[in-house]
Ligand code: UP5
């Protein structure tokens with residue numbers, strides 16, 4: 018089936034809520050291309066680009082990188098893909114991010130997934146991840162949680178009012194959570 022615009026799902030949730038993990042399972046099962054905004058920024062951070070130092074400083078402080086930079090990376094990834102179905106993981110993180118995406122890319126998400134997870138659980142997962150991320154330390158995690166509450170949640174509330182949010186309880190085994198996610202995508206596949 019041909020669409021004129023891509024199918025876009027925003028996948029939101031606090032740090033360590035399981036966005037990346039579930040996106041990999043959705044991508045495998047339903048043929049989506051998984052675009053993690055954080056992964057795109059970490060890749061850009063270690064490239065020779067002019068914004069590397071600024072991106073590193075933002076991530077280290079749990080701050081949101083300027084919208085134009087993140088959107089350019091997401092847009093490039095969408096445009097260079099043959100696919101038309103995308104999971105955009107960890108973006109938009111603020112109303113400003115959201116409005117800039119609407120303005121620059123000019124598309125609305127078809128659906129928004131929100132992984133709801135208690136703060137203690139998110140904290141525990143992030144601090145036991147051990148993959149060398151410069152933001153997986155107690156000081157930065159506290160800042161990430163703060164930013165999540167003040168800037169990310171308004172985006173979830175905005176899409177809730179538009180009836181686009183599917184809230185998923187993110188506590189449980191990977192498979193238990195995926196069984197709650199599956200029906201949302203089954204409806205859109207094929
Ligand atoms: N895990 C996963 N599911 C589990 C389960 N059900 N039970 C037990 N453990 C589970 O999971 C985290 C850890 O928990 C893993 O070890 C996993 O095995 C385990 P993961 O799937 O990685 O969770 P995720 O929600 O993806 O956590 P992440 O830490 O990636 O979330 P963040 O939103 O904090 O990180 P992100 O990479 O999106 O952003 C990092 C920074 O980049 C931001 O703070 C910001 O500075 C910057 N950024 C921007 O500026 N703009 C953007 O648009 C995006 C990022």
Ligand code: MG
Pocket residue numbers: 036037038053055107
């Ligand atoms: Mg992630």
